[in-house]
Amino acid sequence: MFESRLMTAATTSFHLRIAGLTIGVWGHDETLKMQLDPAMRAFSVAAATPDIAIQASYRMLSENPADKPVFESGGLWRLSTRHGRPCFRFVSPYFGTIPYKEACFTADFSRGEVHLHKPYFSASQRLYPLEYPLDELLILYLLSQRRGVEVHACGIIDADGRGHVFMGHSGAGKTTLAKLWATHPDITILSDDRIILRHTSDGYCIYGTPWHGEAHFACTAEAPLASLVWIGHGSHHTLTPLAPVEAIGRLMSCSFPPFYNPEALAWMLEFSTGLVHAIPTYQLAFLPNRHVLTLLQSRLMAI
Structure with a gap:
């Protein structure tokens, strides 16, 4: 409950627990100001061993990385593999053809990195790096590991x-x-x-x-x-x-x-x-x- 109240302000880390699965997120860039989406605040928990640990940071992303396409959602996101590792990329017509965010993970999906394309965001902006649909995609991927x-x-x-x-x-x-x-x-x-x-x-x-x-x-x-x-x-x-x-x-x-x-x-x-x-x-x-x-x-x- 205490951590949930803190999430209304900028933070350097947070943990979410949904259906018994825990996601831990740490800021890996001191210029990135993170905060939780309001719908997620009730699911915020004290620091715990996560099922998946994620570092979030700004980065300069590219339009066409050397990824192998796996699945095209027909919406904001697509799934590919990069050196055998799963990678979600998010593209919006509002921004342009370069993804506004990508999230890449280890093959066992226990660790990952979320990168936000820095030119798209202001320095003072507070961001929820797992903004929907990424947060749901993470849980769905964890569930697909014979969990639910x-x-x-x-x-x-x-x-x-x-x-x-x-x-x-x-x-x-x-x-x-x-x-x-x-x-x-x-x-x-x-x-x-x-x-x-x-x-x-x-x-x-x-x-x-x-x-x-x-x-x-x-x-x-x-x-x-x-x-x-x-x-x-x-x-x-x-x-x-x-x-x-x-x-x-x-x-x-x-x-x-x-x-x-x-x-x-x-x-x-x-x-x-x-x-x-x-x-x-x-x-x-x-x-x-x-x-x-x-x-x-x-x-x-x-x-």
């Missing part, structure tokens, strides 16, 4: 401390459902857009993330997973059990697959298969009113 899966979902913790995940694509009703749950005094909302699923010694667990949706729900809490529900709008409220074979495809379609890593992709399928055979799965059709909460409580939270 991130999904498009609203996640909650019920009054008994059990987690429920309501998955769906854009427009399915994740934020709508989160707002409805927010009217319930005994429910903790982990996120209205991104949830992380992991398998621990205690079974499958869900974790809140800082990458919220329109309603800005983001919570650091975690809970054992009790149910997995695919949601969509309907003409009335219905909750239908799903067979594992159908649930696997839906889970994969709502996840963030590492298309650039065939081995990690195969492990994600294995993880998803195990999860849907261990956890009750459902299809929910609902109207945007509080009556759906009564249905969900009677069917999911009375188990």
